[in-house]
Amino acid sequence: MKGIINALDINASVRDEKQQNPFWILVRKEIAGHIRSWRFVILLVLVVLTFWGATAVAMNNIKDTVAKVKDLETLFLYLKILTTTEGTLPPFHVFLNFLGPLLGISLGFDAINSEQQNGTLTRIMAQPIYRDNLLLSKFVSSLLLVGTLLLSLSLLMIGGGMLITGVMIEIEELIRILCFIVLCTVYVGFWLGLSILLSIVFKQASTSALTAIGVWLFFTVFYQIVVNMVVTMLTSGSGELSQLQVMHLNEMILNFLRLAPSQLYADATTTLLMPSVRSLGPVTMEQMAGAIPSPLSIRDSLMIVWPQLTGLIAATLLCFAFSYYLFMRREIRT
Amino acid sequence: MDKQVIALKGLTKKYGTFTAVNELDLTINKGEIFGLLGPNGAGKTTTILMMMGLTEPSAGTAHVCGVNSTKNPLAVKKVVGYMPDNVGFYDNMTALENLMYIGELNGIPRSEVQKDAKAVMEMVGLPEEAIHKKTAAYSRGMKQRLGLAEVLIKKPQVVILDEPTLGIDPSGVKEFLSLILRLSREKGLTVLLSSHHLHQVQQVCDRVGIFVNGELLIEGDIASLSSRLFTGKSFEVNVTFKNPIDLPWKHETELLQFPSIREISVEAHDAWISGSEDVTPDIVRFLVEKGYPIMGVQKKEYGLEDIYQKYFENTIKENIDQ
Numbered sequence: 001m002k003g004i005i006n007a008l009d010i011n012a013s014v015r016d017e018k019q020q021n022p023f024w025i026l027v028r029k030e031i032a033g034h035i036r037s038w039r040f041v042i043l044l045v046l047v048v049l050t051f052w053g054a055t056a057v058a059m060n061n062i063k064d065t066v067a068k069v070k071d072l073e074t075l076f077l078y079l080k081i082l083t084t085t086e087g088t089l090p091p092f093h094v095f096l097n098f099l100g101p102l103l104g105i106s107l108g109f110d111a112i113n114s115e116q117q118n119g120t121l122t123r124i125m126a127q128p129i130y131r132d133n134l135l136l137s138k139f140v141s142s143l144l145l146v147g148t149l150l151l152s153l154s155l156l157m158i159g160g161g162m163l164i165t166g167v168m169i170e171i172e173e174l175i176r177i178l179c180f181i182v183l184c185t186v187y188v189g190f191w192l193g194l195s196i197l198l199s200i201v202f203k204q205a206s207t208s209a210l211t212a213i214g215v216w217l218f219f220t221v222f223y224q225i226v227v228n229m230v231v232t233m234l235t236s237g238s239g240e241l242s243q244l245q246v247m248h249l250n251e252m253i254l255n256f257l258r259l260a261p262s263q264l265y266a267d268a269t270t271t272l273l274m275p276s277v278r279s280l281g282p283v284t285m286e287q288m289a290g291a292i293p294s295p296l297s298i299r300d301s302l303m304i305v306w307p308q309l310t311g312l313i314a315a316t317l318l319c320f321a322f323s324y325y326l327f328m329r330r331e332i333r334t
Numbered sequence: 335m336d337k338q339v340i341a342l343k344g345l346t347k348k349y350g351t352f353t354a355v356n357e358l359d360l361t362i363n364k365g366e367i368f369g370l371l372g373p374n375g376a377g378k379t380t381t382i383l384m385m386m387g388l389t390e391p392s393a394g395t396a397h398v399c400g401v402n403s404t405k406n407p408l409a410v411k412k413v414v415g416y417m418p419d420n421v422g423f424y425d426n427m428t429a430l431e432n433l434m435y436i437g438e439l440n441g442i443p444r445s446e447v448q449k450d451a452k453a454v455m456e457m458v459g460l461p462e463e464a465i466h467k468k469t470a471a472y473s474r475g476m477k478q479r480l481g482l483a484e485v486l487i488k489k490p491q492v493v494i495l496d497e498p499t500l501g502i503d504p505s506g507v508k509e510f511l512s513l514i515l516r517l518s519r520e521k522g523l524t525v526l527l528s529s530h531h532l533h534q535v536q537q538v539c540d541r542v543g544i545f546v547n548g549e550l551l552i553e554g555d556i557a558s559l560s561s562r563l564f565t566g567k568s569f570e571v572n573v574t575f576k577n578p579i580d581l582p583w584k585h586e587t588e589l590l591q592f593p594s595i596r597e598i599s600v601e602a603h604d605a606w607i608s609g610s611e612d613v614t615p616d617i618v619r620f621l622v623e624k625g626y627p628i629m630g631v632q633k634k635e636y637g638l639e640d641i642y643q644k645y646f647e648n649t650i651k652e653n654i655d656q
Contacts, residue, residue, distance in 0.1 A: 025438045036426055119422025123484070125388055126416040127439040128408050332388060333379060333418075 104191025193319030344394035415485030
């Protein structure tokens with residue numbers, strides 16, 4: 001009885017002092033740990049260099065690009081800075097298509113197993129915090145870092161662009177760029193969720209890193225080949241294809257490709273950053289007839305992107321839910 | 335009732351068909367230092383994890399300070415300080431940062447946590463210059479002390495130490511154990527420590543329990559344990575001779591004629607004679623008369639080591655039943 005009363009007393013005194021939620025203490029420690037680590041410094045240098053390179057190339061060619069635009073209403077200078085290339089370097093959002101997984105994987109591949117290997121997991125779990133808080137803090141802290149990194153880079157780009165060109169940014173552009181950042185963060189979040197899941201499944205950090213990189217390589221390199229092969233195999237016997245069948249086939253390939261997160265990301269970023277993109281699939285002449293060749297409004301672009309975004313979020317949640325399920329009943333002893 | 339800080343009832347843990355802990359009943363009272371002894375893999379750590387609510391028992395209950403550890407682990411973790419067997423720290427942080435982090439997780443406000451952390455570090459005898467060192471540079475003994483500091487910063491009522499003396503040098507062990515003893519007496523802490531180093535545990539524990547293959551074979555204080563166990567052999571004498579004895583020993587049968595002597599074993603220079611009564615003078619007189627050059631006579635006392643050995647080697651439960 002005395003024990004219960006004592007425990008209640010302690011609870012009460014804790015509440016009195018308005019102490020911080022343990023979750024945010026965990027997040028703070030995780031962020032501090034990341035920022036001080038060499039790993040993050042290297043990633044930071046990598047991301048900043050690519051961003052700088054891509055933007056510098058775009059800046060050099062911006063004059064030509066702007067000259068081509070007839071209607072000043074549809075200039076979208078800042079979106080052009082993000083997407084213009086001369087062919088030597090891909091634009092930043094394409095870079096992020098493979099830098100994003102790298103970011104996510106390297107921030108998460110040793111989240112749980114390194115703690116277990118070092119014997120810190122048991123110690124942390126013996127403190128009065130919920131088990132899922134630890135998992136969530138790993139995820140949230142890395143996402144916060146990535147989000148902040150991308151946001152500050154984009155803001156730097158906008159500020160630099162204003163200084164150099166003297167053109168004010170439009171609200172629509174700003175919203176599109178912010179949506180782009182959210183999308184990138186979600187994309188990195190998917191890979192982060194996957195690598196945290198693998199860090200729970202595998203006891204060795206190197207195994208989980210290799211597996212995550214394997215999954216990434218599969219999706220970026222082999223998945224397209226496999227899908228194309230399977231689809232051609234299925235249709236090779238049927239001889240000549242009518243136009244409708246070809247359309248149907250194309251649609252099918254695209255839908256299969258969209259199971260890969262990188263494809264979802266590529267679709268979504270292109271739509272967001274290039275307002276002139278009207279559709280992500282093939283469009284028939286009938287559909288094109290009567291369409292006014294003008295950029296889409298932000299609302300329409302978002303409508304097109306929406307399935308891609310929810311797909312990415314769903315995949316992330318799936319990874320996270322599965323890691324939660326595994327971690328909650330896991331034996332934590334080393 | 336309120337004196338019982340730890341109460342385990344029928345605690346069982348099964349991994350598949352393997353039973354790690356079997357029907358464990360144990361109570362530990364307030365202010366007591368209890369030693370859980372057993373070989374590796376006996377189920378000590380599993381028992382401790384169940385007490386902390388870090389592992390779910392297959393059957394039975396564990397209550398710590400009156401709180402059910404399985405159903406309400408958070409309340410238990412607030413009052414129990416636990417030091418795992420291979421204690422590890424975040425190597426990229428200094429000792430003070432590690433300690434402050436744990437302090438904050440236990441609800442100590444940020445404004446006070448640094449002061450508290452420094453106070454406990456002094457308490458466990460970590461020198462001032464070690465405070466700002468990265469824990470990667472810490473020696474095993476220092477890590478152990480830091481682990482104890484971390485246990486104390488949350489101001490616990492119960493302290494559970496899993497193999498606290500593992501990997502420290504002998505003088506360090508002695509110092510560490512006396513530190514635990516002093517802290518326990520000063521603060522009225524209840525301490526549970528698990529170990530397989532017996533004579534170390536012997537120095538500090540009020541009560542010990544011997545734990546083999548998931549079962550608590552015997553518990554009690556050391557004096558009562560030895561008297562219960564070694565009733566059959568109330569004395570044992572070791573006689574050392576100058577020259578090795580030729581086997582078979584021709585005087586063995588004559589010695590066994592003594593009414594109280596039951597068993598004799600001989601090996602090179604030594605002879606161990608055990609029996610129900612202390613007849614050391616008679617044995618010595620007999621041997622001197624036969625012209626043996628005796629180098630030394632030693633009477634054996636039973637310590638924890640022997641108690642343990644008895645179980646460790648045989649792991650036969652019949653011994654208790656007798």
